[in-house]
Every structure is written in C-alpha cells, then in structure tokens.
Amino acid sequence: MAVYTEVSREAAQTLLARLNLGALQAFEPCAGGIENTNYFCDADAGRFVLTLFERLRHDELPYYLHLMRHLADRGLPVPAPQADATGAILHTVCAKPAAVVERLPGSARLAPDIAHCEAVGAMLARMHLAALDYPRAQPNPRGLDWWAQTAPVIQPFLTGAQRELLDGELAFQQQVAASDVAQHLPRGAIHGDLFRDNVMFDATPQGDALSGFFDFYFAGTEALAFDIAVCLNDWCTDPASGRLEEARAAAFVRAYAAIRPLEGAEARLMPAMLRGAALRFWISRLWDLHLPRDAQLLTAHDPTPFEHVLRERVRTPWHPTDIATPHDA
Secondary structure, three states: OEEOOOOOHHHHHHHHHHOOOOOEEEEEEOOOOOOOEEEEEEEOOEEEEEEEOOOOOHHHOHHHHHHHHHHHHOOOOOOOEOOOOOOOOOEEEOOEEEEEEEOOOOEOOOOOOHHHHHHHHHHHHHHHHHOOOOOOOOEOOOOHHHHHHHHHHHHHHOOHHHHHHHHHHHHHHHHHHHOHHHHOOOEEEEOOOOOHHHEEEEEEOOEEEEEEEOOOOOOEEEEHHHHHHHHHHHHOEOOOOOOEOHHHHHHHHHHHHHHOOEOHHHHHOHHHHHHHHHHHHHHHHHHHHHOOOOOOEEOOOOOHHHHHHHHHHHHOOOOOOOOEOHHHO
C-alpha cells in the first residue's frame, strides 16, 4: 500500500463537485499499489477512485487516460475517467496530476482457477482488438530500453549469481528484440501489468464473472504477446516455485486465441516473452526495494519470486501448442 501525498476530504470534495459527481459520502486510502496515491471516494453519483500520479507528469498522462476512455467507449469493462464541464479528464490535486475513475465492482481473485484464467485470457484478447484503432502511441515505459537503463543502477545490490543472471538475460532479450521475427510480431496497446490484483470478479449464482480491468498506468505500444506473457507469469504460475502451471497456461492462451488467433511467430517466441516478462518485474521490484521513494504508507513487493520465475523460464521453456493461426504455424 502506498500513500505518497495526503489528500484532505475538502480537496477531494472540491474536485468531485467540479466533475458534477455530487457530495462526498466516504473517503479512504486504497490498499494495494506502490506507484501512485489512491483514494476510494463514494459520492452521490456512485463509487470512484481518485488517483494522484507520483511519477508521471501531466504531459505523460493523456496516453493512459484516453486509452481507458477509448476502451470503455468500446464496451470493455474498464474504469472510465471522469470529465469536467470542459471535457478534461486530467486534473490537478495537491499540485499533482490527478484523475477520477469509476470504481469497478467485485474483488480480486488471488488464487485463480482455470475458469478465471480463461476469462482473463478472453478479455485480454478483446482489449487488444479494441485498442487496434487507438490513435495514440508510446513505447512500453517498462520495456527493453528501461531494463537496460535500470540494470546498472541495481547491480550494486545483487549477489554475483544474480548479476550473472541479470546480465545474461538482458543480453538474450536484446538479441531476441533485434531479430527479424521479433520485429514483425503484432503490436499495439498493451496493459503491461495485468496481475491478479488488477482484475475484478463478481460472484454470481453461475460462478465468478469478470467485472473489469484497471490500473493502466504501465500501458504502452508493445508486442501483444508480451502482454500475454505478463499474465501467464502471474495468473498461471505457482508462487512458491515459479513453475508455470501448464493446464492454466494452456487454458488462458486457448481462450485468448479463440478471440484473437495467435500467429505462429507469437507461439514460437513465447518462451522468450515469458523470460522477458519475468525480467521486467524482477528489475522493477529490485528497484523499488533498494531505491524506495518516500511515502506515508509503502510496502514494496519482494523481488525474489520473479527471480525464481525467471530462472524457471530459462530452465523450462514453454510453447503454446495447437493454437497458432494455421497458415502461420
């Protein structure tokens, strides 16, 4: 949980009034997340989340907020940013860029089963397709360039074996990215951080129903297969060992491919994508742990599980089978 900037009830009420959302009824910090300051705001018009952006500047935020609006307008269960009378969806609170978005119903499923994985896989494919005509573009903010820039900063905190793993994997990923097959993978807007705590489910008599994706603030233009790999490394992985649970992984990718069939190159490069996705989160968690920011409340994620995931993905490559587009396989 992180609260970098304390927001008064009065400041929140002022913004809600400007957005024509009515009176503030309940107001409390959100548990979870380490990037931004988040508050739950219940108001006359419904339930919302107020986010103050602690790293992103005003000029960096339109990509994320308009992507959310784009997806919501196309019927995806994504929290829509709230606009003021001028149509602006980016605001300022406590001298920080801020947004108010709808609060999704339901709760996270932190111990997912195959049905949850299938639901997320299918919705991720729908999201990728819905974003194909999104007119804005930006590089993945936690992509290969960021890995290369951040690796030297965290090197002093690593053991010899960890440095060897980091250097070797970074070199491997740079080689993969430079290959012709990687250069021609389908690309588009990805979520980039679609972990279990960024997806909501509602309990129904028929079973859990996916009620939405949120926290798009690591989105960017990237190979779509990388987004799948990020999900597989969280939704379909045994947290204790880092081992990929193949039944869940296959169910996830089959559900995805039923909506957007994978190209053969995406299936062939999935082992490298899984390694890259593990490296991305190992690096970012090492950075957050060893170079933390000041916060009122902050609990950094342990990087060790993603070190285990990375080592396991190197040791045991996994290819999705029988799901690529036939003419590309």
